[in-house]
Amino acid sequence: AQRVTQPEKLLSVFKGAPVELKCNYSYSGSPELFWYVQYSRQRLQLLLRHISRESIKGFTADLNKGETSFHLKKPFAQEEDSAMYYCALSSPGTYKYIFGTGTRLKVLA
């Protein structure tokens, strides 16, 4: 079964500390993987996708097919990074998206 697991409901870090939001998936094949972010009072929006391999707002994510993981990382957290983060999987050839349960990131001053 297709599944996305985000083991941490809440992650608190101090400003300037490194951040890693974990995401593991189960899928038999090669999925498309995404990270979405929801800032307070804003709509859910794309942060990055694995196929583009770019860094957005200092965040990067590497797809590890061996560990079936797609962890989101940032070397130095900023207060404005505080938000809800969702990892998502999409099946190639379909339009179906599966989301994880989300991790709330709190960056403390």
Added chain:
Amino acid sequence: DGGITQSPKYLFRKEGQNVTLSCEQNLNHDAMYWYRQDPGQGLRLIYYSQIVNDFQKGDIAEGYSVSREKKESFPLTVTSAQKNPTAFYLCASSRENTEAFFGQGTRLTVV
């Protein structure tokens, strides 16, 4: 101004009543989706549609119904059969395997 619009923002329903949530997009996307967002449970897929006049059940379709008569529109009806309808509902649209664009959401409360 392109985007995806959900209405209303807040909706109150009496127990036993059906209620319909609106979702419209002008992005010319083929696919549209309905998700339910509950604290601690993330986004759970209710229904999705890849093309006009076709839709598939997601993981929690019981108590919900949809229609896709036009490419731009994908309304969701929350029926009286849905045991716990109070939630935040998100609509989204996308092209195949690309970024999904989300609406602002509708908060439904059963009173």
